[in-house]
Amino acid sequence: MSVATLSTLSTRDLSAAAGELAALSAEHAAAADATGRLSPDVVTALRASGFARHFVSARFGGAEGTVADFVRGVLRVSASCAATGWCVALLAASSRYAAHLPEQGHEKLWGSGADALIATGLVPAGTAEPAENGYRLSGRWQYISGVDFADWVLLCANVSEEDAGPRFFALPRGTFGVVQSWDCVGMRATGSHTVVVDDVFVPAHLSFARAEMETGVNSWSPLPAHNIPFQAIGATTFAAPAVGAAQGALAASLRVLKGKRLTEAVQIELVRATARIDSARHLVEQNAAVIDDRTFTPTFLARNQRNASFAGEQAAEAVTALVRVAGTAGLSGSGELQRVWRDVTTATSHVALRYDITRAAANYSTALIEQAI
Template identity: 40%
Template sequence: MPGQVLRRGDLSAAGQVAALAARHAEDSDAHRTLSPEVIEELIRVGFCRHFVPRRWGGVAGTFTELLAATATVGAGCTSAAWCASLAAGAGRLGAFLPEDGQRELWGEGPDALVVAGLTPTGTASEVPGGWLVRGEWRYVSGVESSDWAFVCGPGPESGQGPMFFLVPRADYRVLDTWFPTGMRGTGSNTVVVDGAFVPRHRAFLRESMWRGHSVGSTARCHTVPLRVASGLLFAAPALGAARGAIAAWSARLGGTRDPASGDRAAGHRDLAWAVGMADAAGLLLQRAAQVADQPSVTPLEAVRNPMDCALAVEHLVNAVQRLFRAAGTSGQFAGEPLQRFWRDVHFLASHAALRLGTASEPYGRQLAQTARGKAGGPDEAGGG
């Protein structure tokens, strides 16, 4: 409702954020970053605190709630939804820090804006009390407005897996390197750390996150294995983008402007097809979110979730593509929401976590293994 005061941590107010983000979407696209007003509202309604443990004032919320809120924001601006979802996901990493690290991150409140460089491209040299970290991490969304950054690097000890290091804003700089064709408003620039000291309480092994070995929290959002949940963070904005494209197309059919062909019946068919594809994708993502929120998952569910997310995004790309092509020349002008959603979903779908070929093979393998087990045949692990 207009004039309603947003309560901190209330993701149910995501619709108001969507309206604000939509008003700023063209400027965000042009300037390659979200406006400060949009960032503030994303924080205000609770995206940053959504996965923060309750003992630090957070919500320790569900993936189902985050999916719904992110998709709502995405209908107004895909870039805003992406930054919102990834801010929640990066904040979740804090639950794997030692207790003193969590206190430093959230001791003054749960709304710190955390970003993450997920690829282990940096280096860490062990020194008394911690590590000296240096390196560059590309494609860090929302970094200009961040308070902290998790950066990943190879473990300094032989045989040790990669580690995440939490670095305060004063210890990293940002290179303006984000010049993409889609998702332009995410401001996914490059983080540079020039030899920052990171104490031991601000680091953890990446394996802990993969396995869901959090510190001091038994909430499911902290104990769920990463592969069960990570695809949702990246797929949810695409669901919103498709809904935004459908709304833009519906406005054309509603009389404000005609579809390119002038054939309303064809426009209705395109609309019905796109809505059906988006609805199917939404159901896949809802199932994946419900699985991520369960107390435990089966081996089949664990590999089905990445598949569900990748397949959902495939459907969403096809839905937007159908409408964009049907819009003709008029839909391709700068400032038209439809062309922005089209650029965004195609760009988003290229993310490594959403590649259908990568996700489908483990799922197919597990399906075959499960079928053999039910039939009493040899399982794959036995080699027979």
């Protein structure tokens, strides 16, 4: 498929755009894994697909899309190339985070178009020193997916002022450096490298308090997609690509098994893997419905965390089982299945899907007990 056939589409056509991007990224997936970067054609198609503008305000040409459409699109792309699916998920999420910037910041990021690609560092690192009309930012941020082709980075840093909470800072390309540090066995083409900032001035309109993103209370935009508690959506952003990739692993394993005589044990394990994948997909789709319906009760917020962690767990177990049933043929170094196995194993190791780090187990068990009769 030629990248020229892929034009920017509205949210009504995000499923079609996801299908086109999936087809193109599938052609380049093996090479992307080998080289550790997405091909230029895939990056161009990624920008044109509409994922980056999905949560951007319509007044800047954005789609103001739903989380359900976002999840379906991410699942579709990730089934063909896990690294591309991971990048579109995080780039779309980054545009939603950046909507917490003041109005002048919106103009700066999207005034000339809604397809700006933003890579985010969620974990506070480095230090921001208050300065006149802004801050001076320095530090290093690891694992910034998509930074090789991002137009902007959105970095979280601690502020040196006493009692000041961490803040996010938006920096355009050219004001930060990139250290090529990503060397993981899976998700190799996500380009999750290290960003380095050395005493860069960031104006106040390109910064916002991390607390706003966490609570989902946006001081500058009333749009529903810009007012979502992080607890409701954060982990789902990382679970959806893993679940989509597991769907791709199922398709790859079936191609390996086609024409072979299967034992009953293999059939049972295969069917269990399909159930795990279906369950995982249902859970991330259930999370999307909770968010779009805005049922942000303590129980539903905690359940969304649990759902994302469990969906990642089920996806990883399913893919491991699929590798097992495919046998030696599934572990061919040039084969698709072993690549997806590495990708899903890597994706589901993310801290956002850890029960202990996110307190997914503690939060949901507490919510259940508190509402018990």
